[in-house]
Amino acid sequence: MEDILAVYERPYDPLCPVVCIDETNKQLIKETRIPCEPGQPEKVDSVYVRNGVADVFMISEPLAGKRETVVTQTRTALDFAAVLKYTSDILYKGAEKIVLVTDNLNTHSPASLYKAYPPEEARRLTERFEWHYTPKHGSWLDMAEIEIGIMSRQALSKPLPDLNRFKEQVRHWTVKRNAEHVKINWQFKTKDARIKLARLYPVVV
Template identity: 45%
Template sequence: MIPAKENGEFVARMEDVLDIYQWEYDEEYPVVCMDEQPMQLIKETRQPLPCEPGKPARYDYEYERNGTANHFLFTEPKAGWRKVSVRPTKTRRDWATEIKALLDEEYPNAEMVILVCDNLNTHTVGALYETFEPAEAKRLADRIDIRYTPKHGSWLNVAEIELSVLTKQCLTRRIRDIETLSREVTAWMNHRNESQSGVDWHFTTSEARIKLKRLYPQYQMN
């Protein structure tokens, strides 16, 4: 949701993220966006009837809730790459563990990863220190530069676009357990990476200053 009136904090973070999206690609300083999404796991109470000629698949309206899971999605828009991990929880330790995997397994040779994410209280450098011993936490913290989207400005995060695609293409049905969910999400991720689907981001800081002029605080010249 875009604020209804001027908001200096929103503007500052918005321009920071928009400027980052205009950087030239640099494998030493990759720009990675992350977002997460919970999902309800659903079990069938009766066996669905498969498709037949002239008849669609049929499902009973009753279902059984089978817990929840959480997707951690990372994407590098300019490289057409994304990674999705499925976890049963979304704690600070979960996030910190995902960050370690991102840095050590996906970007071991990068000087610094620029991470665009939202303002959840789990998305902090402090979470690294709560999960790893101090030297390891400091090593990871020194290799990540977190840039937060504005509050109520998650539309500025490219990872939210990827999560929307994931939901529409893979998750619009009942999935019974976390093992099945992980397999389905991995298959989606591999297919999308192989096709090198990327995001062509056009909205810039210059355009924001025109189209979202109402958000910019008025100032007085001395």
């Protein structure tokens, strides 16, 4: 926990950006329309059709007020590896090192890169990142979760029928939020953790 909090206290450095990555999914719901007589209000059947699941990776740079989203149909090790490569070689091509904050899901490791790419490429990508993991049961320390929560409320609260509509909705939200240049005002510091979460620290006698 203190490692993550220390990362968040670093000054903004465009050559070593702090980037938080997390993902979520959403059930795609297709509503069934009920035929009505002319002049009658439209009716929707209470029984809906499940139309698969969409996954979205959130790539958030809190200090810069930027975020990017990648929509996939799965969230496997290969998907995570592709997101890391996109982050490294497209989004932050000019960075000397990318300070990565992510939770400790089993796919969130350099091993995923080795599953997706030849060893030389996997090693190159691994070294592009400075890896920092949130502790077990502490994924809330990943600021990408905050962005996901906001996206879920602002863009994904209503049913979406298919993957294309989901992609459109997520892209529209991402562009709009980046245009607003919204930053996360992170207030939780190490000194606060040592007081508020004292129960998590070992007792030294």
